Amino acid sequence: MPFNDAAKNAMLDALDESASQITHVGVHTLTDPGTSGTANAGEATGGSPVYARQPVTWGAAASGQKANTNALTLDVPPGTYGFLTYWSASTGNTTQYRGYAPLNGTVKGFGSVDAAGVTADAIQSAGHGLVDGDRVMLFNVFSESLPAGLAEGTVYHVVTSTADSFEVSLTQGGASVNITGQGELFWQKVVPEVFGSQGQITVAAGALVLDATGI
Known part of the structure; x- marks a missing residue:
């Protein structure tokens, strides 16, 4: 609610x-x-x-x-x-x-994964401002489900970023995490x-x- x-x-x-x-x-x-x-x-x-x-x-x-x-x-x-x-x-x-x-973590925003995002392993987030190499955490949005394949509490590396979407990897410059389901999320940049x-x-x-x- x-x-x-x-x-x-x-x-x-x-x-x-x-x-x-x-x-x-x-x-x-x-x-x-x-x-x-x-x-x-x-x-x-x-x-x-x-x-x-x-x-x-x-x-x-x-x-x-x-x-x-x-x-x-x-x-x-x-x-x-x-x-x-x-x-x-x-x-x-x-x-x-x-x-x-x-x-x-002052840079943050909402994202989503639709059917096309599942195919591309990509998170849609208009004007997110992230670039390859940035680190982010993903969080559940109230009353929504985190896209399957992604985990809350993991510090991911941003890869294959565009102006309105990005993918995440478990390693710097590594392979994109396989996203297997649609969903909504909140992301926040981490600068250790x-x-x-x-x-x-x-x-x-x-x-x-x-x-x-x-x-």
């Missing part, structure tokens, strides 16, 4: 830090954090200065979206990181996990950050967006 903006805004505001829901932001490696009650293993740990989740504040939701109002700086040890994770506490992973967002030594991941105010426009 679709919701109007008033309902979407109310749902997002229920996740506000004042309600002890999303109070802190963390960092994960390229391992999919998942959407179960606890995050999959992969949260950053250690380093000097030692890694720690950072508190976040949120503005009021509007037009089905909600953004952070404070800038964040997270110290991380050497490694490759792909996700920002949302938590209701500064520590713990039993009932504290709330979800995640691809790192540097790689550190050969101790470093920092910074998140500007307004860069974290909780988006309910897909429901």
Whole structure:
């Protein structure tokens, strides 16, 4: 069932830090954090200065979206990181996990696979702006099914991109994933950050967006 903006805004505001829901932001490696009650293993740990989740504040939701109002700086040890994770506490992973967002995932959009797309293994997404070599994650759209052959939680590589469509591969420049069924999806670009030594991941105010426009 679709919701109007008033309902979407109310749902997002229920996740506000004042309600002890999303109070802190963390960092994960390229391992999919998942959407179960606890995050999959992969949260950053250690380093000097030692890694720690950072508190976040949120503005009021509007037009089905909600953004952070404070800038964040997270110290991380050497490694490759792909996700920002949302938590209701500064520590713990039993009932504290709330979800995640691809790192540097400001480029995003909706896509679909029709009968022609199944034949071509191609995702249609008008003016998507992706190019070969970009990395993306695909997500289910509310009340729709992800096209068969594609998996939520996998970081794919974009291949054979055109202005209004793209294909995905499990490897850089590799063969396109075989899509076997039609469906709808939401995609979001992932730009991993790689550190050969101790470093920092910074998140500007307004860069974290909780988006309910897909429901």
